Amino acid sequence: MNHHEPQDKSMVELAAEALLDDEQILSDEANDVPPYLMAYEDKMPLYILSPSSAVADPSQFEVATARLQDFGFDVSLDPGAKGSFSRFAAIDTARAAAFSRAALSDAQVVLASRGGYGISRILHLIDWDLLAKHPKRYVGYSDFTAFNLALLAKTGLVSYTGPAAIPDFGGQAVDELTAELFVETMRDELEILCFEAAGSDAVDVRGVLWGGNLAMICSLIGTPYFPEIEEGILFIEDVSEHPYRIERMLCQLWQAGILAKQKAIILGQFSDYQLAAHDNGYDMDTVIQWLREVVGVPLVMGLPYGHGEVRVTLPIGQEVGLATQNDIAYLLLAEHHHAHDAKHDASLHSEDL
Template identity: 55%
Template sequence: MSHAPHHAASGIYLISPSGAVADPKRVELACARLTKLGFKTAVDRAALAVHERFAGTDRQRLAGIARALKQKLPIVMATRGGYGLGRLLPFIDWQAVADSGKIFIGHSDFTVFHLALLARTGASSFAGPTAVFDFGSPTMDDLTADLFAESMRGELEILSFETTDADAVDARGILWGGNLAMVCSLVGTPYLPKVKGGILFLEDVCEHPFRVERMLTQLWQAGVLQRQKAIVLGHFSDYRLASHDNGFDMPSVVRWLRASVKVPVVTGLPFGHVKMKATLPVGRKVGIATEKGMAHLVLEEHF
């Protein structure tokens, strides 16, 4: 089962299934910007709730997800990531989520929602901007907004991006992945999709390269990485190196990844905890091809 975007997908319902929203004005700003893009918006009544570091208690956040399935707007967007969705996974009716036909979008902690939905039902969703981090930021990246709108309306067929370090590849497979730490958190659970011959995309934030390598090692030794046709790396941002790293940095990790896993690796995907990010269909079959200095993700094609 897959959820294809609809040309009539012109309304967005905002929920907060993870961390608490620190500044409600950023949600207001997000709604204003989404309205200018042509989307009606509605905010769940518990979206601004606060309980400890979370956007409400577990029960409140689960109720917000349930309300999102019943309301009329076709797109459901997370206000933000943070932490908290993982502890809700066993209590979500995944078949009801799939049967709702809603288009879910978010990133960061929302990665576990994407992957659990795919694992439990085969339904697709979208990794992309959130209300607070993207549409509610003081300055909005125009290309992020345009790519989001085109994706929601089914108008984005090919995503091309520059890459300075890509292996030769021309493959088709299920696109899946997201935040690396969140992907690793699902290993050994029923919420990690068993994708063979897929195209795995990964990103992370505030993780030193050795921690990135450690998480990649876990996915490799769990048998996940070597089952893919390609590994596509987005941004690994906001980390600090130490003097004793002695030159060890993300390029070292990528070299190790290639040598160990022997699956084509493509870098430069415009996705991660950065202002400019693409909107990517998680759980749908896509194509990927590289040429000198460029990579192309074919998002809409008759396979």
């Protein structure tokens, strides 16, 4: 298959081909060990920094480091990773300098220790030119959305939203699917992500994938750190935000003309909020119905991404394919070809989430 052929096929057709090939790959492995624990000949250098809130229990760094070593990474900690200053890991200039140290390190992956709050305060202090000269795979979520989008706006580089070192790898247990998807994405082994998407609109598009935490996205509108993405695929999530607050933030994106420029909107998890008696039936379903009526952009439901137990790793700023069929969504993360040797698919079902 030549590199131009996929342009003539739908996302579902490409997904079917990828799934057929990957079923053969997975069956050939015949290994009881979870894929993300398989031994890699090479250890991928990984650097942990703390650009946002402080980690309450520094001993969790040891747990996270040991686990990430098991997953095939050679882990190093930023000198300020375990620090604490007010509610932050360090003063603003020190947290910004951590990105420069990461850029100048030999790490291929730079992983945030946690989210919380603080990156918005340091965007103007980050040396974006240095980061552009020394590209890395930056990964984090929640507050890290500000960095993801700023990096895209200032340099055009792809980064990742996914797990964070402490909440995902430093606790008593690790979600296997979150870990597996993280490792395979960092190793360029994940080609397609499939997930249950009941209630989604019909869609078959290509576009630049971008997004993250909804509150952080909205906080950057009107700043030089907000990427101008047209005909993109926007994904969103949030936590502890009442549906009316979600709707208000979506109103801002809509009235700013941002939503209408997208080819599709993917809804992740909106969790940990409480409805009130005076809501009178107003809930997230109401918000989704309103969004469909006013925006006119296809909606895809059910992305296992947010502040829940399962957290997929997604590229921000990379062109992808997106399609839905029979209540399943297909997110094509890499161009498919029959000669690929190690690319997998991840099919996520309700029992996995």
